[in-house]
Amino acid sequence: MSEHVKPTDTADPLAGGDRTDAATEAFVTHRNLLFTVAYEMLGSAADAEDVLQETWLRWTGVDLDTVRDQRAYLVRVTTRQALGRLRTLRRRKEAYVGPWLPEPLLTAPDVAEDVELADNLSMAMLLVLETLAPTERAVFVLREVFDLDYDEIAEAVDKSPAAVRQIAHRARAHVAARRPRGTVSPAETRGALQAFHQAIETGDLQRLLDILAPDVVFLGDGGGLAQAALEPIVGADRVAPLAAGLSRFGAASLQSTQVNAYPALVLRLDGEVDTVMAMRIDDGLITGLYAVRNPEKLSRMERETALRR
Structure with a gap:
């Protein structure tokens, strides 16, 4: 609706x-x-x-x-x-044509203040949740994000409370093995994003190499409607030149904003949103870059989406 x-x-x-x-x-x-x-x-x-x-x-x-x-x-x-x-x-x-990424949401600053909610809304975390089976995802979200009790969750997913406890345990272990290695504050993300932004604008390849993890993964989502890499691009030596190339867009503007409760970059061409780029950070380095270009996924970037627990 x-x-x-x-x-x-x-x-x-x-x-x-x-x-x-x-x-x-x-x-x-x-x-x-x-x-x-x-x-x-x-x-x-x-x-x-x-x-x-x-x-x-x-x-x-x-x-x-x-x-x-x-x-x-x-x-x-x-x-x-x-x-x-x-x-x-x-x-x-x-x-789906190429990698699938979650639909980015422009979020208000108050969403980021709820650290637990923000962590689970991040693009990196949503991609981790994608690796869960449907019922596991539902149980994890309702328990870990919204703190529902097992009886309530059991009614929602049509399982017994005992079964829900087992599913929750399995889902927590699965997520823990794949989520970012430590809680990254919006301030840390903002710092990394600013360094990344400046390196792109100056085309400084070495500076990009300094802030990208050696095994960084770049995912681009064009959905067959916009040009994007059809396979993940892995490695700083391959991702850095790709990122540096953004500075060559003549009529483009690159702005920092709040996407899914974390700082992200928005590339606009002639005033229209062209690309939303979010990131994952581990141990101070960028380990994941997620570029959403599918125009059908960019409509929520023109107004803030109200989210709450």
């Missing part, structure tokens, strides 16, 4: 006014939370909006008098819808 469409636009006109208003108020109250749950599970804002639309349609048919905890109920419905969507999305990714 678009942020510009009110939930009442899809409400049943035959429903009682007070009941419709109560349902709308509850949904609007939790909307940003529900979007965040869906986005964390899917890595796609467009699909997260579709999940919210489906959740709203189901919510309008619920007898509110039977719902003890509206927040928990809405999270449960959203999770179930996202799980179904995640399985469909995985099939779409198999036919």
Whole structure:
């Protein structure tokens, strides 16, 4: 559902006014939370909006008098819808042209202040979550990001609490082995980004080599709609010249902004967003560069997306 469409636009006109208003108020109250749950599970804002639309349609048919905890109920419905969507999305990714990257979101500074939420929203972390099976991802997100108890999660994923505990343990171990080696603060990322930005603008190849890890990985997502590398590019000696080449865009402007709660670079051509570049940092060096160029994934870069736990 678009942020510009009110939930009442899809409400049943035959429903009682007070009941419709109560349902709308509850949904609007939790909307940003529900979007965040869906986005964390899917890595796609467009699909997260579709999940919210489906959740709203189901919510309008619920007898509110039977719902003890509206927040928990809405999270449960959203999770179930996202799980179904995640399985469909995985099939779409198999036919995707080149590497698939999460859809970048322009985020407000207050999102970065929630360190735990910011860490899990980062492009690097979302790529780690991509390696989990659908149910593992749902359990990890609901437990580690939103701190739901095992009973609530069990209802959302249709498993027993004991099974959910086992899945959570397995997912935590899987993520721990693949996530960035230490918590990187936005300030550290900002420092690395500034050095990277300056090196690009000056075309200083040696400076780029100094801030890139020897085994840095560059992923470009054009989705077949914009030019991008079809395979990962590995190694500082290959990635540095590629990054330095950005300075050759004559009519381009390279700006630092807040993407998925972390500093990132946005390349604009003639005022239009052309590329969003996020990074992963380990031990003070850039180990991952993620360039999103697919125009279908850049629409959320013109306005801030409200996220919350």
